Amino acid sequence: MDVILNQYYLQIAIFVLLNAILGVSIYLTLATGQLSLGNAGFMSIGAYTCAILTVKAGLPIYLGIPIGGIAASFISIIIGFPALRLTGIYLAIATLGFGEVVRVIVLNLKVTNGALGISGIPTLGAKIGKALSALGFPHGVGGLTAQQTSNLMVLVVLLLCLSFLIFFCTRLNRSRVGRAFAAIKADESAAEAMGINTTYYKLLAFALGALIAGIAGGLSAHLTFFIGPKDFAYNRTVEILTFAVLGGSDLIIGPIVGALLLTLLPELLRSASEYRLMIYGALMVAMMAFRPQGLISEETVRFWKRKLGRGMKQ
Amino acid sequence: MLNISGLSTSYGSIKAIKGIDLDVPQGSIVSLIGANGAGKTTTMKSLVGLLKAQAGQIKFLNQEIRGLAPHRIVSLGMSLVPEGRNILAGMTVLENLEMGAYQRKDKEVQADLEKVFKRFPILEERKQQFGGTLSGGQQQMLAIGRALMARPKLLLLDEPSMGLAPLVVADIFKVIQEINQEGTTILLVEQNVRQALKIAHYAYVLETGKIVLHGKAEEVAKNPRVMEAYLGGTKADT
Numbered sequence: 001m002d003v004i005l006n007q008y009y010l011q012i013a014i015f016v017l018l019n020a021i022l023g024v025s026i027y028l029t030l031a032t033g034q035l036s037l038g039n040a041g042f043m044s045i046g047a048y049t050c051a052i053l054t055v056k057a058g059l060p061i062y063l064g065i066p067i068g069g070i071a072a073s074f075i076s077i078i079i080g081f082p083a084l085r086l087t088g089i090y091l092a093i094a095t096l097g098f099g100e101v102v103r104v105i106v107l108n109l110k111v112t113n114g115a116l117g118i119s120g121i122p123t124l125g126a127k128i129g130k131a132l133s134a135l136g137f138p139h140g141v142g143g144l145t146a147q148q149t150s151n152l153m154v155l156v157v158l159l160l161c162l163s164f165l166i167f168f169c170t171r172l173n174r175s176r177v178g179r180a181f182a183a184i185k186a187d188e189s190a191a192e193a194m195g196i197n198t199t200y201y202k203l204l205a206f207a208l209g210a211l212i213a214g215i216a217g218g219l220s221a222h223l224t225f226f227i228g229p230k231d232f233a234y235n236r237t238v239e240i241l242t243f244a245v246l247g248g249s250d251l252i253i254g255p256i257v258g259a260l261l262l263t264l265l266p267e268l269l270r271s272a273s274e275y276r277l278m279i280y281g282a283l284m285v286a287m288m289a290f291r292p293q294g295l296i297s298e299e300t301v302r303f304w305k306r307k308l309g310r311g312m313k314q
Numbered sequence: 315m316l317n318i319s320g321l322s323t324s325y326g327s328i329k330a331i332k333g334i335d336l337d338v339p340q341g342s343i344v345s346l347i348g349a350n351g352a353g354k355t356t357t358m359k360s361l362v363g364l365l366k367a368q369a370g371q372i373k374f375l376n377q378e379i380r381g382l383a384p385h386r387i388v389s390l391g392m393s394l395v396p397e398g399r400n401i402l403a404g405m406t407v408l409e410n411l412e413m414g415a416y417q418r419k420d421k422e423v424q425a426d427l428e429k430v431f432k433r434f435p436i437l438e439e440r441k442q443q444f445g446g447t448l449s450g451g452q453q454q455m456l457a458i459g460r461a462l463m464a465r466p467k468l469l470l471l472d473e474p475s476m477g478l479a480p481l482v483v484a485d486i487f488k489v490i491q492e493i494n495q496e497g498t499t500i501l502l503v504e505q506n507v508r509q510a511l512k513i514a515h516y517a518y519v520l521e522t523g524k525i526v527l528h529g530k531a532e533e534v535a536k537n538p539r540v541m542e543a544y545l546g547g548t549k550a551d552t
Binding site for chain 2: 176179180182183186187189190191192193194195196197198199298
């Protein structure tokens with residue numbers, strides 16, 4: 001038990017889930033075919049809003065995280081109106097610029113502690129540990145240590161968040177809104193000619209992506225107990241984008257698988273960790289060349305369904 | 315039904331259409347013909363709001379619609395079948411048709427779907443197939459069917475014959491006439507001038523952004539300039 005549930009593995013599992021949530025956020029913005037590179041910026045807004053509220057204003061975590069998400073999505077609507085008139089590479093550049101602007105603002109504000117960042121953020125694990133001992137389990141539950149139990153609880157919380165998001169996205173895909181997203185992604189001018197209010201739906205997808213990135217930001221602040229402006233620089237954005245590029249952005253499962261692989265890979269290649277970004281780069285180039293649609297596309301699912309279906313008949 | 319006066323649209327500093335006057339009476343088929351680059355597609359896109367017109371009036375059912383967003387214009391009852399069809403390739407035929415009825419909330423969508431299938435039986439056969447796997451003619455039928463799903467009062471067709479075999483073109487034109495006879499007014503943009511003039515009631519000839527000739531379709535067809543420029547000229551007579 002102790003071998004599987006050691007601190008290191010649990011920590012990695014937590015980061016996998018957090019990154020998977022970020023994968024969902026990029027999936028949602030990509031759902032209308034908008035290449036936005038502002039997700040790290042929104043994450044930063046969510047993380048700082050949440051951390052300031054919980055550390056300085058003493059708000060409980062379960063309120064701070066959603067408020068962080070809402071703040072991020074509010075900002076996304078403000079910048080979305082002008083930015084979403086751009087398409088393709090221009091939107092990517094504008095949102096990338098937005099991320100940098102957020103970073104510089106955070107670096108220079110007093111309330112965010114500038115380059116020092118905010119530290120001493122109460123971690124979710126510690127909070128849960130305290131709650132457990134208050135409930136009369138100071139030494140953990142069922143033969144596990146207190147730390148293992150609280151880490152497991154954090155995992156459960158994140159898993160619940162992620163499952164809710166997956167459920168939400170699959171429902172969304174079958175709804176009116178999801179159809180509009182898909183039509184805009186397939187052909188924006190055709191969607192417009194069919195009477196879909198493209199501005200509204202693009203903005204909606206953008207704001208939903210920002211909301212989830214903001215929530216992920218708030219969660220990350222309460223998982224690592226320290227946040228600084230460097231955590232949300234542009235390479236974070238690129239990292240989030242690579243989840244979708246590697247896993248594929250057709251289906252919700254794509255970026256989640258991408259997040260899983262790209263979080264595990266650096267741990268497996270621990271000795272090569274300095275070359276991580278180079279490996280990322282090589283991986284991206286290889287993906288562009290061999291599987292531009294990502295690892296998992298709708299065809300992949302159809303192919304395996306057919307294959308498994310045939311296998312079962314035999 | 316549709317009255318356009320002084321409509322001008324530019325791409326940057328290039329004026330594509332320079333003050334067009336055009337009327338589409340209720341229940342008619344009006345053809346807008348002209349060579350490549352005359353401004354036909356620009357006119358269509360300006361009408362439905364996909365392009366912003368710089369000047370002029372567009373009155374649809376006595377309401378000024380210039381400057382409205384495309385989805386508002388669709389909800390007023392004007393649908394465009396875009397040039398090159400713009401099928402959603404990754405969606406099934408059925409989903410494409412359902413998207414056409416996106417703005418409708420009434421209960422008759424299903425009935426209209428049946429109607430489209432009756433008009434284009436091939437679409438019913440292939441309703442679970444992806445839009446992108448259809449042939450050119452079938453895609454055009456799907457594009458028209460999809461526009462009809464919005465129940466337009468005025469249907470704008472932008473070069474429905476583009477890239478299609480002559481037999482298929484004849485089919486499409488027959489369908490356009492049928493749709494018109496059932497009460498939908500049609501504004502048709504065509505390069506296939508002969509066919510377009512055959513089914514139209516009125517015709518307008520567009521040259522470098524200006525209307526140079528208009529009138530009843532049969533009169534336009536007899537005009538020597540039109541015969542020379544679009545209908546194979548006077549060679550046949552000599």
